[in-house]
Amino acid sequence: MTILDTTNVALPAGWLRTLSGRGSAALARAGRQLLLPLTGILLFVGFWQLAAPQVNTSLGSFPGPAQVFDQAGQLWQEHVNQRARADQFLAMQEARNARLLDANPDAEVKLRSYPGAPTFPDQVATSLGTVLAGFVLATVIAVPMGIVFGLNRHFQAAVNPLIQVFKPVSPLAWLPLVTMVVSATYVSDDPLFEKAFLTSMITVTLCSLWPTLINTSVGVAAVNPDLLNVSRVLRLSFASHVRKVVLPSSVPMIFTGLRVSLGIAWMVLIAAEMLAQSPGLGKFVWDEFQNGSSQSLSRIMVAVLTIGLIGFLLDRLMLLIQKQVAWNE
Amino acid sequence: MNSERIRGMTPARTTAHTEVIPMTKSHLELTGIEMAFDTPKGPFVALDNVNLKIRKGEFVSLIGHSGCGKSTVLNIVAGLLQANKGGCVLDGREVNSPGPERAVVFQNHALMPWLTVYENVELAVQQVFRKTMSRQRRKDWIHHNLELVNMAHAANKRPGEISGGMAQRVGIARALAMKPSVLLMDEPFGALDALTRAHLQDSLMDIQQELNNTVIMITHDVDEAVLLSDRIIMMTNGPAATVGEDLHIDLPRPRNRVTLADHPGYVHYRQEVLKFLYEKQRKLENLSQRRTASATTNQQARASDEPGAARA
């Protein structure tokens, strides 16, 4: 599907195995497999290094690879420091509470969490949580709906125009509506989720469910007619028919849809977080942009690379699951 | 089991093209079948007034030029298609929906690609004998049927990992495992090479001798028809096809393809069929054209009208 979809990505393990075991031909192949992507990356970094100083912005020249790498370390260091402070803060509270309880066993003690701003890894974790929640919700909606549409031609004809119209809608268009609806309907004194989380999650769901929905319905509608006849000859009940024939037969198509959906979900999430100011990587980027310090561009660049890397890893993860589940792999 | 057959004697039977054993009610009876398909150019009458009576344990072949309506007849018996007029009665009961007592062997095995060989047969056995067989007996029954077609060794393989001939055997095992009163086969060996085909024909003869199933088989192969059948039903060309001739094959069983080749009866029957196909019902239109035309109509995949679908 993508250019990187070859085996060269799972390199380290395969590379080591070939080094230790097989003959020189395999070694050469592995070398080539490692060499080409590596060359590509090096060329890119070189170009970046050369081109970056030529681009001047109001915040100084565009950051080169070294500065970005530096900032990545910095962001990690900030995270480590913050953690240490949080631990300290907690330890202090516990010590104080212990003292209070010593003096008066009935004393009311409280533990407050550390009030510091979320660090970069925290934002990454938040984004991952949100995207997974949105994606799972999209799957839970899209797969059953896709099955229903795929099984029934008339139903499909009825909803097809709706799907075609809603599919291309950008998350930015949904977001204000979702925000308003969430604020109006999700009123609770003790909210289980933050509103910002819900808003970005629902936006992700709305934008990412279409590929799964379409692929599921297409997969379900395209079950081999012979297999449908087998099901009829066996007089399978509707439930068994769906469970034992239709669903397994469409698993490969469903998974292709799921992979596309997850990719869209991740892309949409960053935009949604940016616009909705809900915690996550998008907000991190936006905050840095507003901040406008001399390091901002480097920090945004770290975020950009992280977003890309995570998107890539998510796709790999789906592929791995697909290989476990789908019969045609 | 049919003792006459074991001794290799010819059952007393009329060779004329008339009713067989009028005193008993037939096992399977098609009367006045008319089948018209709706097409954009109006209704297309594929079958007109098809009448057929089949006795229990009989092996019947349907032969005729491509597109004459053999599959349509078979699908009506299977209950997968509904005739516009006339009806099909099996053991005194009208057939109007598919069921496991009329098991179908499809041309392209139609095994579930995600299930193993064993699981494919299991799916059928589970469905048919869930209430009447214990779990252990079902298991034995599945193995028994796989052994019958010599496929027990590949029980844990997926259809994608076995050859076409092997998959076809499994398809037959699955059908037999339903203990059908009629076994329906639509060109079961059509997609196989000559050697595999001969091998499976022999297995099928053995199995049919042993189980005495009623079989209706569609074939394009004259030798196959004569070798396997008790009767060959020759269909006229469509549209509005019907039964043209009904040829009884009185050859001793068990039959051996090598010794049979010189048997005068065999040569005669073969000639009868060839005469019907290439003299009486000579196809005027180009056969290969017809084939491709019908192949394209079959492939009207609904999926193709979905441009937005991503494919792996």
Ligand SMILES: Nc1ncnc2c1ncn2[C@@H]1O[C@H](COP(=O)(O)OP(=O)(O)OP(=O)(O)O)[C@@H](O)[C@H]1O
């Ligand atoms: N669903 C359908 N709609 C319209 N026409 C059909 C349909 N199914 C079959 N036909 C037509 O009915 C005729 C008989 O078809 P059928 O498939 O029974 O032929 P056949 O004898 O089995 O041919 P073959 O030997 O090529 O398999 C053909 O002319 C075919 O085009």
Ligand SMILES: [Mg+2]
């Ligand atoms: Mg046919």
